[in-house]
Amino acid sequence: MSFQLGDQLMVVASSPDIAKEFCKTNDRIFSGRHLPSVYHNLPGIMNSSIVLSPDCSKSWKLLRSIGQNCVFSSKAMESNAWIRKAKVMDLVNHLRTNEGKVANLEDMMFATLANIISCALTSRNLFDIHGQENNEYKEMMALVNEVIEKTTTLGLVDFLPILKGIDFWSKKKAMDMYRKIKQTWGGIIDERKSMGRENLSSTPDFLDIVLADNTFSEDQIGNALIELLIGATDSTTITTVWLIVELMRNQEMLTKVRDEIAQAIVGDVLNETLLSQCNYFQACIKETLRLHVPLQSSVPHRAIETCKVNDYVIPKDSMVLVNAWAIARDPNYWEEATSFKPERFLDSKIGYRGTHFEYLPFGTGLRMCPGSAVAFKNIQMLVGSLLHYFDWSLPNGADPTTIDTNEKYFTTLKKENPLLLIPKLRKLNSTV
Ligand code: HEM
Secondary structure, three states: OEEEEOOEEEEEEOOHHHHHHHHHHOOOOOOEEOOOHHHHOOOOOOOOOOOOOOOOOHHHHHHHHHHHHHHHOHHHHHHOHHHHHHHHHHHHHHHHHOOOOOEEHHHHHHHHHHHHHHHHHHOOOOOOOOOHHHOHHHHHHHHHHHHHHHHHOOOHHHHOHHHHHHOHHHHHHHHHHHHHHHHHHHHHHHHHHHHOOOOOOOOOOHHHHHHHHOOOOHHHHHHHHHHHHHHHHHHHHHHHHHHHHHHHHOHHHHHHHHHHHHHHOEOOEOOHHHHOOOHHHHHHHHHHHHHOOOOOOOOOEEOOOOEEEOOEEEOOOOEEEEOHHHHHOOOOOOOOOOOOOHHHHOOOOOOOOOOOOOOOOOOOOOOOOOOHHHHHHHHHHHHHHHHHHEEEEOHHHOOHHHOOOOEEEOOOEEEOOOOEEEEEEOOOOOOO
């Protein structure tokens, strides 16, 4: 399917075969990113991006490889396991002291995930999870949404480049956003530059490595950090919320997950290795990522040169979208495609690493999400802990099987209404 909007051709791949043509057969050619004009007005962002790098440039490779060392690789995930555990236990303790009170799960998940990635990147928490009355993380969630919206939404000038000279609006939007990004990381970067790793553990983090490399300015480091923060929080938060919604609506499945976790762990302490052996729970996570693909049209790709795909000529600079949402609900590939059926993944070889083109929640090819395994670990630890340590009920005693599944369309596909639940500590063999 293709659309011509002004000067811009937009091509959408909505079947596994076409997705394969774009992201495997012609992967290099479609490895560019299509970016709205607002992006070009952000100081320092050029050559300091992973997600929004216009092509697979030298700086993209450098940042991806530093990310690989500090966050994405198996070795990095292993050395960051203590961070995941500590931040999830902070949340568990916070909920324990607020037992019986309504919790907004999206807020809680976001704050915890932001602290996990911020500690891995800069050895610093972004929020005090217990001090929620100051609502710092609400402001950060608003900034995350703003950056996603402004860097992914196309405006008139993107379709009619002739208007570029008079596009003061994009410049203003970009500068407002830039100021907020600077505020978020400026203090942390300055502190590291002046004090080094004083009072921090001896292992260098992402911030140490990019500072030592001397390739990037402070603005550029701030941009790279905000991109990684967004990558690591937004889609993962969405998935944890949908997973809990689906399990609350299907109480038998919820009991099955809990029993599986209880049998796998030792002494009521959740452990990542043991959790990853809980096959039914893993299948529930995969099914959530199928039915509720967070980035339904991936992140827009760009043809870096003209190319022929299935006899169609796709001109250089065309925008290419992979409709992972439509593919994951295609009845030709999925039985009862719109139902939540984790069992479908139990005896299936279909994985999330981008080699099965009917299931692409993390994309595929050169620009595939490098954080897929990190996301999986975060989801299993967060949701596993919340289900293991607490019973959950709806405000006013409402029936959990009636929780709505209305979606709110944004760049990512969120639950429309907040998931408000009341935690009650479960009686376990030992205390948390
Ligand atoms: C459920 C959670 C997640 C989902 C569904 C998801 C999905 C995606 C998708 C669809 C893309 C674009 C792929 C493409 O262009 O073809 C992407 C890119 C990216 N993601 Fe994720 N992601 C998740 C979690 C994470 C995490 C935890 C991190 C970091 C720790 C991360 C970092 C990134 C980065 C840096 C890119 C840009 C890759 C590039 O352009 O080279 N993501 N993600």
